[in-house]
Amino acid sequence: MVKLNPxxxxxxxxxxxxxxxxxxxxxxxxxxxxxxxxxxxxxxTKPLSPTLLAALCSASQEMGDRNTFRGYGPSQGYAFLREAISYGEYRHLGISSDEIFVSNGAKCDLSHIQEIFDIDNRVAICDPANPVYLDTTILAGRTHEANEQGEYGGVQTIPCLEENNFIPHPPSAPCDLIYLCSPNNPTGTAMDRRSMRQWVDYALDNQSVIIFDGAYEAYISSDDCPHSIYEIQGAKEVAIEVRSFSKTAGFTGLRCSYTVVPKELRANLNGSDVSLHSLWRRRHDTKFGGVPYPIQKCAAAFYSPEGNREVKEIIYMYQERARFLVEGLRKIGLTAYGGRDAPYIWCKAPCSMTSWQFFDDLLTRLQIISVPGPGFGRRGEGFVRLSAFAEPSQLAEGLLRLKNLFKI
Amino acid sequence: MVKLNPxxxxxxxxxxxxxxxxxxxxxxxxxxxxxxxxxxxxxxTKPLSPTLLAALCSASQEMGDRNTFRGYGPSQGYAFLREAISYGEYRHLGISSDEIFVSNGAKCDLSHIQEIFDIDNRVAICDPANPVYLDTTILAGRTHEANEQGEYGGVQTIPCLEENNFIPHPPSAPCDLIYLCSPNNPTGTAMDRRSMRQWVDYALDNQSVIIFDGAYEAYISSDDCPHSIYEIQGAKEVAIEVRSFSKTAGFTGLRCSYTVVPKELRANLNGSDVSLHSLWRRRHDTKFGGVPYPIQKCAAAFYSPEGNREVKEIIYMYQERARFLVEGLRKIGLTAYGGRDAPYIWCKAPCSMTSWQFFDDLLTRLQIISVPGPGFGRRGEGFVRLSAFAEPSQLAEGLLRLKNLFKI
Known part of the structure; x- marks a missing residue:
């Protein structure tokens, strides 16, 4: 009799x-x-930029010609894209193109990466955080049942609260696998060099592995916030970095991401010192068939001078919207975080309201849709997440409605 | 200290x-x-057909226009594609569009589907077979170490040999999860209705689940071979079917497949009767971000009258090549199976040679590249796999070289 995953x-x-x-x-x-x-x-909310669109269309066209069409590609991604990423993102950090694995979405990689690790590892997860870290840790069987507060035994929670400026700090207990996300979804806060250094040191000391979610890297504008964890000396021995073209180059509907597994990253497997790169490559070859050729050509166009300029303009536009929104909220008298290094703003519910009360208030009185903080973990209570992807006219109208309500 | 997946x-x-x-x-x-x-x-080896190409290019173009571009799509796939599949493939079998999950490759689904099952299930796998079934079963921890013969304890091997016409038959012992592939890679043989009925009965009797790999369904030409396992009464209660556009519509470089999880398929989870559909949907939502919009539009174009006609012509061409090759091999005096319902031919090594000896012979004396049978399992010994994807001139030249060698 078949048994289901309990x-x-x-x-x-x-x-x-x-x-x-x-x-x-x-x-x-x-x-x-x-x-x-x-x-x-x-x-x-912005379509693909002209240069990226041209690359997508031209590569699509190639698929109809017997001289240019492509069948199965390398599961790790075409060399043209891996080389473009290696040069475009990591040329000063010494990440080579064969340490890069092209994939079909950060969400997939952030969950699948767990497969190269033993079930018996203690996982550290920030709260609040993208629910995918916890949900996939649960599905893999690395937690106990949730208690009455909705907390799962076996997982080390790293609180990101107003008191610590939403910056995660290493726990005193040793953890084996650590999910970090900077700039952070949902709090909109990016880790500075010092706090990232603390984590790398912690991982070196404890022989842990950091799974670093850098999906929002392109939104960083603060000088002191590293764009890659590999800017921290020693990180190549302890960190896997996952990045995405989704929020960077407008690929949410096209599905392309990449994961860096440095060859220096090694651990013990049955008494042998093994490179995690070889395990991930084997996993990729076994279970993944690569990203569609036209999508990879489109992603590679982001690294052309024109493509890069166009996309940076779009990112700049979103950044401007985020700043406009967060400053507007503050002027109204609300407490709001983020928006400087991320497209997200973490807005505190006023008057000791709960997240859902504030959500309901915004919705029923102002017809503004937000995301209640507890959707990202128990410690998201008291906040809602707002985002800057909406059109400027919408942001302005939203702020106007809020201003009228708060009558300041 | 981090521990790797042993x-x-x-x-x-x-x-x-x-x-x-x-x-x-x-x-x-x-x-x-x-x-x-x-x-x-x-x-x-054939490029995308004109109608499918036009759909791919036009949907790509949509991605650059603010009025038509698509961001995140439904993780299960767009309704337009699921409905086209439901009507185009299953209208007589009563599979609804919400029982279909669009994905990025049969290989991915055939391995990921294991995640909804407990580790403690006995898996049955044919030998020879696509190595992905066994490798992902090993990685999930459902086997013991391999013995000296390369056989893994904990897995029930189903031999597909010349003696049983390469048709798998249910074992006497109960198994929980059964991988079946028809038409089969590598043997090129398709199961008939009677043998498929045996498996469905076995699964109903033992409360097992069949993972049915139908990636080569489009190549079936024998009347008595079901195209879908759901043609067998009762199969919806025991079978998941995985299909792909790769070998059907030329999508090996575009990555699109689908998996059918009927709502009738239920099993026990902690004392509750649970639908596997709900678990797979949850897994899809949690770990998968959907297939790129232009790829889904391209796949949907296969169900247009023009697209379907074009693709069927291509399949027919490959089928003709397979028949030409298998008949040519037989005329030369070689023993060859398959080629009628699949693009693959399972050719017996003559003169009691091993697979690798025959492979070496073909390569060094005739410059013909084949695939040695043991690549698909121990019971592939004594055979090589040949395929009909090569150009007709290549097939003819290959047969000529063989004929001269065997001097018949």
């Missing part, structure tokens, strides 16, 4: 986005005349 | 294709004048 039963059945959608639908039905302002977006 | 050490380090490539390179260096005939191909 860890599925441990997953929270708390469905954040369906709950948000249900409430939004109710308000739309009740107040059909009022236009919604959607500040809950985690998706980009 | 099951990686159990994987065979036998690298079939690198070994083939090494030998081919040696011969090329020794005999630079002689043209190679590559009959080892598992990749298509």
């Amino acid at each position: 860890h599925f039963a441990k997953l929270s059945t708390y469905f954040l986005y369906p709950e948000i959608e249900k409430k939004v639908a109710q308000i739309k039905a009740k107040q059909p005349g009022k236009a919604m302002i959607n500040l809950s977006l985690s998706d980009i | 099951h990686f050490a159990k994987l065979s380090t036998y690298f079939l294709y690198p070994e083939i490539e090494k030998k081919v390179a040696q011969i090329k260096a020794k005999q630079p004048g002689k043209a190679m005939i590559n009959l080892s191909l598992s990749d298509i």
Whole structure:
């Protein structure tokens, strides 16, 4: 008799986005005349830039010609893209093109990477954080059941709170696998060099591995925030870095990301010293068939001078929107974090409201859609996440509605 | 201290294709004048058909326009594609569009599907078979170490031999998870209705789940071979079907497949009766970001009358090549199976040669590249796999060389 994965039963059945959608639908039905302002977006709103589009279309065209079409590609990604990434992102950091694995989304890699590790590893996860870290840790069987507070035994929670400026600090207990995300979703905060240094030292001391989620790297504008964990000396011995073209080059609908596994990263396997790179390559070859050729050509166009200039303009536009929104919120008198090095703003619920109370207030009184903080973990309580992907007119209208409500 | 997945050490380090490539390179260096005939191909050689190409290019173009571009899509796949598959493939079998999950390759789904099952399930795998079934079973920790014969304890081997016409038959012992592939890679043989009925009955009796790999379904021409396992009454209660556009519509470089998880398929999870569909959907949502929009539009174009006609012509061409090759081999006096319902031919090594001896002979004397049978399992010994993806002129030249060698 077949037996199902018992860890599925441990997953929270708390469905954040369906709950948000249900409430939004109710308000739309009740107040059909009022236009919604959607500040809950985690998706980009700008189309592909002209140079990237041209690369996508031209590579697509190649697929119809017997002299140029491509069948199976290398599972690790075409050399033209890996070399472009190696030069474009890491030329000063000494990451070679064969340490880069092209993949179909940061979400996939951030979860699949767990497969190269033993079940019996203690995982550290920030709270609040992208739910994918915890959910995939649960599904892999690395946690116990959740307790009444919704906390899972076997996982080390790293709190990111107002008190510590939302910067994660290494715990006193040793952990084996550590998920870090900077700039952070949802808090919009990026780690500075010093705090990243602390983590690399911690990992070196404890022989841990850091899984570094750098999906929002392109949004960093603070000088002291490293764009890559490999800017920290020693990180190549302890860190895997996952990056994405989704929020960088507008690929949310095209699915392309990459993962760096440095060859210096080694650990013990049955008494032998093994490179994690060889395990991940084997996993990639065994279970993954590569990213579509036209998508890889499109990603490579990001590293052309024209493509890079166009995309940086788009990122700059989103950055401007984030600054406009966070400064506007502060002027109104709200407490808001982030928005400087990330497209997200972590806005504190005023008057000791809970996240959901503030969410409901914003929705029913102002028709503004936000994301309640507990969707990212228990320590997201008291906050909502706002994002800067909406059009400037929407942001301005949202701020105006807020200003009228708060009457300042 | 981080611990690595110990099951990686159990994987065979036998690298079939690198070994083939090494030998081919040696011969090329020794005999630079002689043209190679590559009959080892598992990749298509025809470009995308005009209608599918037009759909790919037009959807790519949409990505550059703010009014038409798509960001995150549904992780299960766009409704337009799921509905096209449901109607185009399953309208007589009652599989609805929400039982279909669009994915980025059969290889991925065939391995990831294991995640919804407990580690403690006995897996049945045919020998010979696509190595992905066994390798992912090993990586998941469902086997013991390999013995001296390279057999893994904990796995039930289902032999597919000349004696049973390469048709797998249910074992006497109960198994929980069963990988079946029809038409089969590498033997080129398809299961008939009676043998598929036996497996469905076995699974119903033992409460097992069949993971049915139907990647070569489009190549079936025998009337008595079901195209889908759901043609067998009761299969919806026991079978998951994985299909691919790779060998059907020329998508090896574009990566699109789909998996059917019928809602009738249920099993026990911690005392509750649970639908496997809900677990797979949760897994999809958690770990997968969907297939690129232009790729899904391209796949949907296969279900347009024009697209379907074009693709069927291409398949017909490959089928003709397979028949030409298998009949040619037989005329020469070789024993060859398959080629009627699959693009693969399973050719017996003559004169009691081993697979590798025959491979070497073909390569060094005739410059013909084949795939030695043991690459697909121990019981592939004594055979090589030949494929019909090569150009007709190549097939004819290959047969001519063989004919001269065997002097018949």
